Amino acid sequence: MKSNNPKSNHTIDNAVIIIFLKSRKNYGTRKIKVMLAQQNILLSRIKISKIMQRYNLISNYTKLKYKHQSNKNAIYKYHNLLNQEFNNYKLHEVVVSDLTQVAINSKWYYVCFLIDLFNREVIGYDVSSHKDAKLVENTFKKLSFSLDNIKIFHTDQGSEFNNNIIYNLLAKNNVAKSYSKPGCPYDNAVSESTYKILKTELIKNRKFKNIEQFKLELFYYVNWYNNVRIHSKLNYLTPIEYKNLYST
Numbered sequence: 398m399k400s401n402n403p404k405s406n407h408t409i410d411n412a413v414i415i416i417f418l419k420s421r422k423n424y425g426t427r428k429i430k431v432m433l434a435q436q437n438i439l440l441s442r443i444k445i446s447k448i449m450q451r452y453n454l455i456s457n458y459t460k461l462k463y464k465h466q467s468n469k470n471a472i473y474k475y476h477n478l479l480n481q482e483f484n485n486y487k488l489h490e491v492v493v494s495d496l497t498q499v500a501i502n503s504k505w506y507y508v509c510f511l512i513d514l515f516n517r518e519v520i521g522y523d524v525s526s527h528k529d530a531k532l533v534e535n536t537f538k539k540l541s542f543s544l545d546n547i548k549i550f551h552t553d554q555g556s557e558f559n560n561n562i563i564y565n566l567l568a569k570n571n572v573a574k575s576y577s578k579p580g581c582p583y584d585n586a587v588s589e590s591t592y593k594i595l596k597t598e599l600i601k602n603r604k605f606k607n608i609e610q611f612k613l614e615l616f617y618y619v620n621w622y623n624n625v626r627i628h629s630k631l632n633y634l635t636p637i638e639y640k641n642l643y644s645t
Contacts, residue, residue, distance in 0.1 A: 412438055413448045420626070423598045425456050431633040457597045478575035479551050483587050484630075488515045488644040489546040494536070495588035496528060496557060497596065501605045508615070509536040509557075512591055515644070517628055518636035519591070519619050524612055530562040537566065544570040551575040553585055594622075 416432045417424055424432070426442040426449070433440055448454075479491065491514040496507050507528045511521035521539035525532040537544055550567060552558040554576050567574055577584030599618045605611040623636045631639040 409438060409440065410448055410452070412436060413440075413445060414452060414454065417449070417454045421457075421598055421621070422454070423457050423594075423626075427629065428627055428633070431627065457601060476575070477551075477577060477584055478549055478573060479584070481583060481586065483514055486514045488640065489513060489520075489542065489548075490515065491549045491551065492520070492547050493551045493585060493588045494533070494558070495552060495585060495592060496532070496555070497592040498528075499600050499605070499611065501608055501611055506608060506611070507532060508595070509533055510588070510591060510595075511536055511540070512587060513636075514587060516631060516636040516639040517587065517591070518623050518640065522615070522619055524608070524615065526608075529557050530560045533557050533563055534566060544572065547572050549573045549575050551577070551585065552588070553577045554579055 412433060413429060416429050420428070426445040429445050429449075430440060430442055433445070483493075493512050493514060494510060496509050498505050498507050500506075504526065505528075506524055506526055509523050509525075509532050510519050512518070513520050520541070521536050523532060523536040523539060525535070544566070547570070550572050552575075557563075559576070564574070582589045595618075599614065605614070625635060627633045627635055628639075634642070
């Protein structure tokens with residue numbers, strides 16, 4: 398479909414390039430189309446794709462394989478309270494989490510996110526050299542609201558989530574615990590998707606000088622993710638825009 402815009406091809410090309418670069422080289426044709434429409438530039442995804450090819454604008458995205466790590470020493474047995482239903486929750490009602498790892502100077506560090514299913518916002522995060530309950534506990538301490546506002550906390554059955562420290566913390570605040578079935582990433586699809594985004598947009602093909610540099614870049618990335626990055630599941634709003642419009 399041809400563009401009906403009177404704007405020159407040069408102006409349109411520049412608009413596509415600027416949007417792509419401002420997205421940290423992450424947006425594909427679908428999101429670029431939405432952002433162009435906000436500038437009253439109506440282009441088909443085919444046309445946008447041709448512009449991207451012309452200027453060698455290659456998105457960071459590639460397929461990532463899921464590797465399951467089971468916890469044979471799980472302490473508590475819980476049911477899956479979500480059953481792969483990740484939408485139509487109130488603000489802070491359901492929070493999901495997982496861990497991912499990043500190699501810095503031949504050493505592994507672990508990132509924990511707390512994600513609000515209401516608007517996909519990263520409401521808390523922390524980094525540690527230890528993959529354990531303390532990392533998860535410290536991440537909860539980063540919340541800007543009281544933990545007892547959360548009704549359900551959903552994760553996989555990893556030992557960092559299934560232990561006395563987290564059990565007692567949740568019980569004290571009347572938060573119900575929900576677990577994915579072993580070996581089923583679809584049960585925690587929002588966390589899986591968010592970490593895929595993090596790895597692709599921040600970690601992939603990067604070498605961080607030290608943990609301090611990574612923490613600083615992660616701070617800026619999370620701020621950008623919550624306040625600037627549009628999400629297709631949120632009608633192409635940012636998490637903060639969605640919260641401001643629809644939270645009561």
